[in-house]
Amino acid sequence: MNLDDLADLAEQYRAIDANVEREVRVCMAASCQSSGAAPVLDALVAGLGESQPACKVKGVGCMGLCSAGPLVSIAHRDGSLEESTIYRDVTADDAADIIASLDGPPVERLRCPTDQPFFARQQKIVLENAGIIDPDSFKGYVAVGGYSALIRALSEMTPADVLREVTDSGLRGRGGGGYPTGLKWSTVAKMPATQKYVICNADEGDPGAFMDRAILESDPHRVIEGMAIAAYAIGANKAYVYVRAEYPLAVERLQTAIRKAKRSGFLGNKIGDTQFSLEVEIRLGAGAFVCGEETALMASIEGLRGQPRPRPPYPAESGLWGYPTLINNVETFANIAPIVREGGEWFASIGTERSKGTKVFALAGTITNTGLIEVPMGTSLRDIIEVIGGGIPGGKAFKAVQTGGPSGGCIPAQHLDIAVDYDSLKTLGTMMGSGGMIVMDETSSMVDVARYFMEFCMTESCGKCVPCRTGTQQMHSILDRLAKSQASRAELALLEELCEVVQATSLCGLGQTAPNPVLSTMRYFRDEYEAKLGDA
Amino acid sequence: MPPPAKQPNVRVVTLTIDGRDLSAREDETIIEVCRENQIPIPSLCYLEGLSVWGACRLCLVELAGQGRLLAACSTRVTEGMQIQTNTEKLQRYRRTIVELLFAERNHVCSVCVSNGHCELQYMAQKCGVDHVRVPYRQASYPVDSSHEMFRLDHDRCILCTRCVRVCDEIEGAHTWDVMGRGTECRVITDMAQPWGESDTCTSCGKCVQVCPTGALVKQGTSVGEMVKDQHFLPILARRRHAQ
Ligand SMILES: Cc1cc2nc3c(=O)[nH]c(=O)nc-3n(C[C@H](O)[C@H](O)[C@H](O)COP(=O)(O)O)c2cc1C
Ligand code: SF4
Ligand code: SF4
Ligand code: SF4
Ligand code: FES
Numbered sequence: 126m127n128l129d130d131l132a133d134l135a136e137q138y139r140a141i142d143a144n145v146e147r148e149v150r151v152c153m154a155a156s157c158q159s160s161g162a163a164p165v166l167d168a169l170v171a172g173l174g175e176s177q178p179a180c181k182v183k184g185v186g187c188m189g190l191c192s193a194g195p196l197v198s199i200a201h202r203d204g205s206l207e208e209s210t211i212y213r214d215v216t217a218d219d220a221a222d223i224i225a226s227l228d229g230p231p232v233e234r235l236r237c238p239t240d241q242p243f244f245a246r247q248q249k250i251v252l253e254n255a256g257i258i259d260p261d262s263f264k265g266y267v268a269v270g271g272y273s274a275l276i277r278a279l280s281e282m283t284p285a286d287v288l289r290e291v292t293d294s295g296l297r298g299r300g301g302g303g304y305p306t307g308l309k310w311s312t313v314a315k316m317p318a319t320q321k322y323v324i325c326n327a328d329e330g331d332p333g334a335f336m337d338r339a340i341l342e343s344d345p346h347r348v349i350e351g352m353a354i355a356a357y358a359i360g361a362n363k364a365y366v367y368v369r370a371e372y373p374l375a376v377e378r379l380q381t382a383i384r385k386a387k388r389s390g391f392l393g394n395k396i397g398d399t400q401f402s403l404e405v406e407i408r409l410g411a412g413a414f415v416c417g418e419e420t421a422l423m424a425s426i427e428g429l430r431g432q433p434r435p436r437p438p439y440p441a442e443s444g445l446w447g448y449p450t451l452i453n454n455v456e457t458f459a460n461i462a463p464i465v466r467e468g469g470e471w472f473a474s475i476g477t478e479r480s481k482g483t484k485v486f487a488l489a490g491t492i493t494n495t496g497l498i499e500v501p502m503g504t505s506l507r508d509i510i511e512v513i514g515g516g517i518p519g520g521k522a523f524k525a526v527q528t529g530g531p532s533g534g535c536i537p538a539q540h541l542d543i544a545v546d547y548d549s550l551k552t553l554g555t556m557m558g559s560g561g562m563i564v565m566d567e568t569s570s571m572v573d574v575a576r577y578f579m580e581f582c583m584t585e586s587c588g589k590c591v592p593c594r595t596g597t598q599q600m601h602s603i604l605d606r607l608a609k610s611q612a613s614r615a616e617l618a619l620l621e622e623l624c625e626v627v628q629a630t631s632l633c634g635l636g637q638t639a640p641n642p643v644l645s646t647m648r649y650f651r652d653e654y655e656a657k658l659g660d661a
Numbered sequence: 662m663p664p665p666a667k668q669p670n671v672r673v674v675t676l677t678i679d680g681r682d683l684s685a686r687e688d689e690t691i692i693e694v695c696r697e698n699q700i701p702i703p704s705l706c707y708l709e710g711l712s713v714w715g716a717c718r719l720c721l722v723e724l725a726g727q728g729r730l731l732a733a734c735s736t737r738v739t740e741g742m743q744i745q746t747n748t749e750k751l752q753r754y755r756r757t758i759v760e761l762l763f764a765e766r767n768h769v770c771s772v773c774v775s776n777g778h779c780e781l782q783y784m785a786q787k788c789g790v791d792h793v794r795v796p797y798r799q800a801s802y803p804v805d806s807s808h809e810m811f812r813l814d815h816d817r818c819i820l821c822t823r824c825v826r827v828c829d830e831i832e833g834a835h836t837w838d839v840m841g842r843g844t845e846c847r848v849i850t851d852m853a854q855p856w857g858e859s860d861t862c863t864s865c866g867k868c869v870q871v872c873p874t875g876a877l878v879k880q881g882t883s884v885g886e887m888v889k890d891q892h893f894l895p896i897l898a899r900r901r902h903a904q
Contacts, residue, residue, distance in 0.1 A: 413842070430838075430839070434715065435713070435715040435732055435735035435736075437736075583843055583844075584842070584843060585842070585843070586842065586843040586844075587842060587843070588820065588839070588841065588842050588843045588844065588845070588846035589714075589716045589820075590715070590716045590717070590718055591716065591717055591718055591758050591761055591762055591765075591819075591820075592718055592757075592758055592761065594765075594820070594843055594844055594846065595761040595762070595764065595765040595844060596761055597843070598765075598798070598843065598844045599761065599764070599795045599796075602796070619794060619795065622757065623757070623795075626753075626754050626757045626758070629721075629729075629730055629754060630718045630721055630730065630754050630758065631718070632715055632716065632718065632732075
């Protein structure tokens with residue numbers, strides 16, 4: 126298959142819906158489903174019946190504004206099926222009104238203004254299809270240009286060309302560390318080996334994070350396409366997606382996508398009639414945070430206890446069963462198809478000097494609009510929280526935003542104008558992490574926040590190395606006593622010392638970063654710690 | 662898991678450790694080079710002849726020009742490395758780690774048959790631990806005396822997994838494993854059943870000999886008798902991997 130054949134196929138799939146004038150799209154991602162999207166979809170399907178062939182009802186992926194779900198959007202052909210109306214908090218009872226209004230003015234009482242900054246200020250690359258295509262529809266993905274990047278890579282580019290585009294794009298890993306993706310790919314590509322592997326890390330264990338889940342639930346083929354391009358570039362013929370079992374919907378959609386891609390010749394033997402073959406398999410994780418750490422993840426795939434091992438050797442040199450292995454995050458892979466399609470230079474023109482492209486964030490906590498957003502790197506925190514997120518509800522004052530999950534820290538109000546990228550967040554003592562943002566108002570206690578994350582690390586520690594296993598436990602008990610105003614100044618000093626030791630001596634990233642929430646809250650909210658001292 | 666196979670033609674590198682110029686084969690780890698040259702490096706999970714585990718973190722050393730510390734047992738030497746093994750910072754970290762170990766379980770040396778022959782106790786003396794600043798957890802673990810020859814006391818276990826590795830890698834029985842997470846971790850025999858009921862244990866006693874503390878001991882021995890002998894290990898390991 127060449128690009129022209131694929132374009133013909135896409136045209137053919139678009140022709141199926143050529144007579145469709147309107148699409149009624151119901152968000153069927155996990156969040157909207159949990160607030161009752163399925164009955165809405167059923168009611169709309171039942172209500173429209175066969176009566177209006179020009180109107181199509183379909184389930185789609187995440188539209189972003191999860192707090193207002195279930196969301197329904199109406200797209201008109203004259204806007205090239207772009208959304209024109211979004212309805213919020215829809216119930217099955219609203220279906221009749223929505224159907225009745227299709228040819229007239231929209232139902233005002235349900236309307237969610239699309240010109241509000243939440244929608245207007247985003248820039249979607251990773252989420253370009255989310256909320257628009259049916260994640261279970263292979264045809265739907267191809268119709269919007271899916272798999273053209275893979276076919277272009279296979280038919281018109283050498284692996285070295287692909288590596289060059291990815292390197293030029295400046296893409297950095299979205300799983301937390303921000304390691305340059307092009308460099309990682311070229312390292313694995315250079316390894317001489319008879320067997321290589323690609324792994325997609327979809328473990329996503331950070332509290333408050335749901336970016337990867339939303340991507341998999343909204344556009345699974347895009348992740349598979351990215352993985353296939355990566356496998357071609359580094360010379361692998363076997364890939365694994367490691368997903369946590371707590372994401373059943375994501376797993377199901379991924380399974381469907383893999384099956385359909387294989388049946389249509391985009392996975393499996395001799396993809397696109399080239400010499401390139403790739404098998405993709407899903408591996409379910411039982412839900413241990415540490416299994417997101419790459420060496421622990423690989424141990425888990427091998428059927429061993431999910432425990433990290435010392436690095437080096439890095440997976441690029443010695444990974445799964447000792448073979449060179451490329452491991453990237455879901456969102457990292459989701460960026461690949463657009464990079465191959467539009468070119469690395471295009472991607473590099475978005476974002477900041479050292480952090481290119483966009484980033485998907487999960488807004489949670491006390492913020493008006495909770496949900497999923499995608500903005501260019503370098504967008505200010507203030508824009509994200511006050512403008513896109515709609516600020517703090519209930520007239521309360523902003524206190525801090527927690528980024529980077531258990532490896533990150535809290536950013537106070539005086540730093541809200543910082544441009545968000547990998548390096549700026551580090552200077553504030555926190556990190557990008559995978560993109561979770563938990564917003565807190567004036568009523569939150571920073572000691573409680575530190576205690577919460579320490580409890581998380583303590584219970585999620587794999588127990589292999591001494592400082593993390595017992596250090597987090599000791600730190601948690603001091604924080605617990607502090608929170609109850611029982612701790613002494615000497616214990617506070619011990620807490621600080623334990624932070625240093627655990628950070629400096631732990632074996633893997635979990636222990637090395639576990640003290641961050643404590644250190645960062647101490648840095649900006651020291652007075653709260655002092656005020657809680659039992660002997661103060 | 663066997664130790665990584667040694668390549669036939671390895672280069673020799675030069676490096677400095679605590680200011681001493683040394684040469685080493687590039688497939689050696691820092692701890693191996695230190696041991697060869699009588700440079701003391703504290704360790705609890707490392708044991709010559711077993712695979713590297715890297716978990717006690719006592720062997721951490723400083724490398725010039727790098728902020729992050731390196732575990733001597735799991736880091737190979739490279740040309741031009743400049744290593745410090747005993748800075749004030751490292752001493753402080755090691756002391757804290759040993760204190761954390763003491764506080765984790767109920768190590769009370771005065772009532773332990775390994776008193777005087779215990780590597781944890783020795784390490785505490787070496788690292789200058791004269792008191793423990795972190796509170797004892799006071800969790801109580803059971804003792805497993807079901808084996809006719811040996812006894813397991815979880816209260817003295819430091820989870821170094823030497824027993825797990827020797828039983829798997831040298832004896833080939835794989836009786837031991839670790840279950841649980843975080844401080845809930847504990848060593849188990851077979852599928853967490855009493856040791857005495859184990860179908861796989863050959864009663865060879867290797868695990869008891871490599872256990873650094875009084876967690877694994879011979880039944881009915883007195884304090885003076887419970888001396889462990891580990892010199893068999895490198896010899897057996899070499900024979901095993903030569904096959
Ligand atoms: C304790 C721990 C948990 C992690 N969890 C995840 C995770 O859930 N998803 C992820 O992509 N990366 C996670 N990482 C980072 C991965 O180890 C790895 O760096 C990443 O998957 C590499 O992909 P990237 O280069 O595309 O970011 C975790 C790291 C640590 C130390
Ligand atoms: S730092 Fe924590 S999670 Fe990582 S290996 Fe050590 S005990 Fe396990
Ligand atoms: S006595 Fe031998 S076989 Fe039995 S558990 Fe110990 S090392 Fe394994
Ligand atoms: S029983 Fe002994 S050898 Fe086994 S893990 Fe515990 S301390 Fe180490
Ligand atoms: S001896 Fe190196 S970590 Fe234990």
